Amino acid sequence: MIRITVEKKLSGAEGPFTLSIDLQMKPQSILTLYGKSGTGKTTLLRMLAGLVKPDSGRIEVNGEIWFDSSNGVCLPPQKRRVGMVFQDYALFPTMTVRQNLLFAQEKKEPRKVEEMLELTGLLALRDRYPGTLSGGQQQRVALARAILRAPDILLLDEPLSALDQKTRGQLQDEILKVHHRFGLSTLLVSHDKQEVFKLSDSVAVIKNGCITRTGTPHDVFLDRITSNKFSFVSTILSIRKVDCIYLAVIGAGNELVEVVLCERDAANLKPGDEVLVASKAFNPIVMKLKEATEPEDEIPPI
Amino acid sequence: MLSLTPEDIQAILLSLKVALTATLLSLPLGFATAWLMVFRPFRGKMLLEVLVNLPLTLPPVVIGYFLLLLLGRNGWAGKFLDAWGMHLVFTWKAAVIASATVGFPLLVRSIRLGMESIDRQLIQASRSLGASWLDTLLTVVLPLSVRGILAGSSLMFARSLGEFGATIIVAGNIPGLTQTIPLAIYDYASSPSSTMMALSLCIVSVVISVSVLFMHEMLGRNLERKESL
Numbered sequence: 287m288i289r290i291t292v293e294k295k296l297s298g299a300e301g302p303f304t305l306s307i308d309l310q311m312k313p314q315s316i317l318t319l320y321g322k323s324g325t326g327k328t329t330l331l332r333m334l335a336g337l338v339k340p341d342s343g344r345i346e347v348n349g350e351i352w353f354d355s356s357n358g359v360c361l362p363p364q365k366r367r368v369g370m371v372f373q374d375y376a377l378f379p380t381m382t383v384r385q386n387l388l389f390a391q392e393k394k395e396p397r398k399v400e401e402m403l404e405l406t407g408l409l410a411l412r413d414r415y416p417g418t419l420s421g422g423q424q425q426r427v428a429l430a431r432a433i434l435r436a437p438d439i440l441l442l443d444e445p446l447s448a449l450d451q452k453t454r455g456q457l458q459d460e461i462l463k464v465h466h467r468f469g470l471s472t473l474l475v476s477h478d479k480q481e482v483f484k485l486s487d488s489v490a491v492i493k494n495g496c497i498t499r500t501g502t503p504h505d506v507f508l509d510r511i512t513s514n515k516f517s518f519v520s521t522i523l524s525i526r527k528v529d530c531i532y533l534a535v536i537g538a539g540n541e542l543v544e545v546v547l548c549e550r551d552a553a554n555l556k557p558g559d560e561v562l563v564a565s566k567a568f569n570p571i572v573m574k575l576k577e578a579t580e581p582e583d584e585i586p587p588i
Numbered sequence: 589m590l591s592l593t594p595e596d597i598q599a600i601l602l603s604l605k606v607a608l609t610a611t612l613l614s615l616p617l618g619f620a621t622a623w624l625m626v627f628r629p630f631r632g633k634m635l636l637e638v639l640v641n642l643p644l645t646l647p648p649v650v651i652g653y654f655l656l657l658l659l660g661r662n663g664w665a666g667k668f669l670d671a672w673g674m675h676l677v678f679t680w681k682a683a684v685i686a687s688a689t690v691g692f693p694l695l696v697r698s699i700r701l702g703m704e705s706i707d708r709q710l711i712q713a714s715r716s717l718g719a720s721w722l723d724t725l726l727t728v729v730l731p732l733s734v735r736g737i738l739a740g741s742s743l744m745f746a747r748s749l750g751e752f753g754a755t756i757i758v759a760g761n762i763p764g765l766t767q768t769i770p771l772a773i774y775d776y777a778s779s780p781s782s783t784m785m786a787l788s789l790c791i792v793s794v795v796i797s798v799s800v801l802f803m804h805e806m807l808g809r810n811l812e813r814k815e816s817l
Binding site: 335336337362363364366368369370372374376378379380381389390392415431432435 | 709714715716719720727731732734814
């Protein structure tokens with residue numbers, strides 16, 4: 287069991303705020319911290335890793351106290367068994383892929399490194415330097431390195447945010463595969479709803495330094511007030527008048543949708559407004575494009 | 589053509605010996621000082637910075653004079669060394685100390701620039717992967733500072749080759765013993781009949797300097813090639 291109760295004063299873009307978190311994690315599960323940037327998600331990960339010291343609180347991981355302000359306990363980063371995967375990978379540029387992986391092991395076991403290279407499909411790249419790898423390959427190395435540390439908790443700080451859609455999907459599958467194999471308790475930071483939905487067992491939504499909701503991704507993201515059959519929240523990109531109707535272009539994930547607005551709505555809305563797009567009476571058409579190796583795509587409504 | 593007397597050859601060899609010794613001796617201390625300045629914020633850091641950079645702004649003659657006061661028979665370091673039977677002033681070792689003092693800020697500056705460009709996240713990654721600060725220093729910081737160390741060493745070596753003001757005061761200008769290339773050129777330049785001799789040593793100086801710069805470039809390129817494999 288992992289119990290985190292921490293408080294720390296932070297200075298955000300909109301002035302100082304207090305990060306106040308009380309969180310429990312089931313072992314071997316993936317918990318995602320979801321929220322806008324600058325709400326303290328990354329800081330929380332860094333507190334767990336021992337890179338940032340909380341003002342007060344307590345961090346307990348599998349019965350071991352890592353931090354306790356009441357009696358001055360604060361383990362240094364190297365004494366905490368964490369596998370941290372940074373947003374921009376943080377691979378050592380002077381070491382080969384294999385040396386990067388070996389670095390994570392306390393007792394050097396080259397055989398285990400080879401196994402991990404094989405598992406993550408990095409065997410052919412073992413003697414390359416990180417500077418010559420693609421973003422996806424680098425992130426794979428970073429993940430393999432974090433797992434080889436044999437951590438009590440795996441910390442993923444927006445690990446896929448710098449990658450393109452396709453690589454991101456592949457790496458999400460890989461994270462799941464590795465998770466099933468090693469069963470590591472994983473704390474993920476992400477602001478990509480699809481990613482959170484696909485990867486996590488539970489979600490904690492952080493807003494202004496506090497957890498406002500927790501639950502399964504389904505509960506947190508799909509529980510809306512109205513009983514819409516189909517809906518999503520997005521931003522209006524443009525509005526134009528065609529003959530006597532108004533057409534608005536709205537982003538939906540990576541796609542664009544064009545919807546008709548009546549005159550009254552058009553007068554009320556402007557590009558940049560956040561809107562709920564919903565269809566009550568009609569069910570959207572769902573057509574299969576590809577078998578399930580990749581996540582199914584829903585056809586956006588016309 | 590080049591006309592070099594046996595004394596000239598001795599001066600060339602001595603110059604190389606002094607510059608190399610000064611650079612190698614300063615490297616560990618320079619690395620430690622740069623590391624302290626970049627990674628360990630402490631009280632009095634400003635004072636250390638001023639102290640380290642002082643030789644860069646002081647006239648070398650002034651440094652030489654201070655060293656003479658310090659290391660001479662009546663200086664406090666001199667007295668201490670005398671008790672151990674060591675006598676530094678007017679030996680080649682004094683020339684090494686003069687060169688090391690004058691070149692040290694250049695060395696520290698270069699290593700520091702190299703260290704400052706290291707992504708802090710790499711150090712944090714290293715710590716979170718279980719490495720102590722010493723491990724991190726040796727396996728992450730040191731290899732990533734190699735470029736800075738290389739640049740600093742070349743600069744310091746070149747600066748030591750050209751050291752004049754501090755050396756002449758603290759080591760003197762004794763042919764065959766403490767006379768380095770710049771001191772020999774100074775001797776030749778003061779007599780009008782030795783223009784060719786002075787010019788020859790000047791050419792040797794240029795050749796050494798160019799070689800140092802070439803070597804520096806080549807080593808830098810080797811590093812680059814290795815990391816883009």
